[in-house]
Amino acid sequence: MSSTRLRWSLVALVVTALGLAAYVIFVVFGFEEYDKEVGYRGEARRNPMLAAERTLERLGHEVETTLYLGELPSSDALLVLRQSGRFLSPFDVTRLLAWVEQGGHLVVLLPGDDGFEGAIENDLEEERFSHPLLDALQLDVRLDADAEREVQVEFGRGLRSVTFEGRLTFADRNALSDVDTGDPMLSRVLGMEHGYGRITLFADDDWALNEGFGELDHPYLLDDLASFDGERTQVRFVLGERPPGLLALLWEHGWAAIVGASALLALILWRNAFVAGPKLPELLRERRDFSEHVRASGEFLWRVGQSQRLLDGPRGELRRRIGLVRPEWLGHGEKELADALAGVSGLSVARVRAALVAQDIGDDKTRFTEIVRDLETVRRSL
Numbered sequence: 001m002s003s004t005r006l007r008w009s010l011v012a013l014v015v016t017a018l019g020l021a022a023y024v025i026f027v028v029f030g031f032e033e034y035d036k037e038v039g040y041r042g043e044a045r046r047n048p049m050l051a052a053e054r055t056l057e058r059l060g061h062e063v064e065t066t067l068y069l070g071e072l073p074s075s076d077a078l079l080v081l082r083q084s085g086r087f088l089s090p091f092d093v094t095r096l097l098a099w100v101e102q103g104g105h106l107v108v109l110l111p112g113d114d115g116f117e118g119a120i121e122n123d124l125e126e127e128r129f130s131h132p133l134l135d136a137l138q139l140d141v142r143l144d145a146d147a148e149r150e151v152q153v154e155f156g157r158g159l160r161s162v163t164f165e166g167r168l169t170f171a172d173r174n175a176l177s178d179v180d181t182g183d184p185m186l187s188r189v190l191g192m193e194h195g196y197g198r199i200t201l202f203a204d205d206d207w208a209l210n211e212g213f214g215e216l217d218h219p220y221l222l223d224d225l226a227s228f229d230g231e232r233t234q235v236r237f238v239l240g241e242r243p244p245g246l247l248a249l250l251w252e253h254g255w256a257a258i259v260g261a262s263a264l265l266a267l268i269l270w271r272n273a274f275v276a277g278p279k280l281p282e283l284l285r286e287r288r289d290f291s292e293h294v295r296a297s298g299e300f301l302w303r304v305g306q307s308q309r310l311l312d313g314p315r316g317e318l319r320r321r322i323g324l325v326r327p328e329w330l331g332h333g334e335k336e337l338a339d340a341l342a343g344v345s346g347l348s349v350a351r352v353r354a355a356l357v358a359q360d361i362g363d364d365k366t367r368f369t370e371i372v373r374d375l376e377t378v379r380r381s382l
Contacts, residue, residue: 044210047065047239048210048239049065049082049208049210049213049237050210051210051213051214052208052209052213052219052222053065053237055213055219055222055223056226056235059223059226061226061233061234061235062233062234063235063236063237064235064236064237065236065237066236066237066238067239067240068238068240069081069238072095072096072099072104073104073234073236074104074234075102075103075104075196075197076103076104076232076233076234077104077105077234077235077236078104078105078107078225078226078232078234078235078236079099079104079105079106079236079238080107080109080208080235080236080237080238081096081106081107081108081109082109082111082205082237082238082239082240083109083111083238083239083240088131088132088133089132090132093132093136096133097133097136097194099197100194100195100197100198100199101194101195101196102195102197103195103196103197104197105197105199105200105225105228105229105232106197106199106200107199107200107201107202107225108133108199108200108201109202109204109205109208110141110166110168110201110203110204110205111205112165112166112204112205112206112209117166117168120141120168121143121167121168124141124142124143125143129141134201137192137194137199138174139170139172139173139190139201140170140171140173141168141169141171141203142168142169142170142171142186143167143168144167144168144169144186145167149164149188150162150163150216151164151181151182151188151189152181153179153180153181153189153221154179155179155200155221155224155225155228156224156227156228156229157220157227160216160217160220160221160224161216161217162188162189162207162216162217162218163206163212163215163216164188164203164206164207165204165206166203166204166206168188168203168204169186169188170188170189170190170203171185171186171187172184172187172190172192176192176193177190177191177192178191178192178193179191179192179200187203188202188203189201189202189203198229200225207221208222298310305363307361307362307363307368308359308361310368311358311361311371311372311375314372314375314376315355315375317375317379318356318375318378318379321379321382322382325382326340326382329341334353334356334357337356338352338353338356341378341381344378344381344382345377345378345381346381347374347377347378351370351374352374352378354371354374355371355374355375355378358371
């Protein structure tokens with residue numbers, strides 16, 4: 001069999017084997033078609049309110065989207081705050097209300113996400129729910145018996161139909177709202193004036209997100225909000241929230257301890273500054289000779305009560321001198337040596353004897369000086 005025929009035979013065998021394997025896989029395992037939800041992609045995945053943002057831009061509004069609150073826009077803008085509000089610090093609540101009082105329009109969207117909404121519902125059932133901004137406005141959050149409801153609300157351009165999927169509602173205890181969905185004590189939407197501005201609250205944000213924005217009158221509702229109570233060309237969406245940092249928590253819950261610790265630290269620094277005193281000028285190197293070290297050592301020994309050690313030097317020098325000039329005197333006793341030295345120096349025997357053996361000097365500087373002077377007088381007389 002030629003090599004060409006053999007090659008083609010092998011190719012035919014391989015193709016037959018592959019076809020047989022594909023047939024077995026198709027018959028045994030089979031294939032089943034199904035639909036898979038892949039969600040949004042690109043910018044729509046990163047920005048859940050992209051449809052609302054693009055719609056307002058086409059309507060002539062200047063739109064900005066941020067992750068966190070940060071610096072507030074000008075007071076003629078619309079600020080849409082999409083967050084649960086649980087992490088709003090007292091400082092943020094204060095500046096938000098001050099911004100609204102100056103003329104801003106604040107829209108708060110409670111998150112319709114199952115995790116957030118479920119946590120809020122659990123807190124409400126356990127009577128431990130707290131929303132700093134709503135607490136400042138004296139508003140309550142309650143649970144409705146119906147989970148999904150289509151309501152109608154008006155912001156100056158006719159009734160708009162909006163769908164809410166959650167059970168959260170607002171209750172206006174002080175009856176200050178001028179916009180609601182029929183019952184101020186059980187309303188999915190609540191709006192009121194605050195100073196020169198407005199605050200509008202939505203118990204759900206599903207209608208404003210990409211998936212539900214095209215339904216019913218949702219796009220018109222957002223345009224109504226941007227144009228309600230005066231045209232507002234600037235709109236800012238705040239999409240996320242984050243817990244306060246360590247310094248914010250310390251200042252909120254432990255400001256007294258921080259102020260006390262700061263005052264204590266300032267007092268310690270103030271006291272140490274007076275104890276230490278000003279910095280002494282550094283001595284020039286040419287003035288630092290050995291005599292300064294000797295003097296400093298002597299002053300230290302005197303301060304610590306070691307005056308006796310200061311006399312060991314001159315007494316030792318005197319005995320060395322006696323050993324050189326009168327070595328035979330070194331064998332004398334204490335009395336005989338004192339008599340001999342008194343005879344050559346002209347000093348009294350008592351003064352010579354005190355210079356040689358006195359121990360009870362203490363801190364008497366005068367007596368110390370006399371003994372050193374007598375030792376030097378005796379030494380020179382030899």
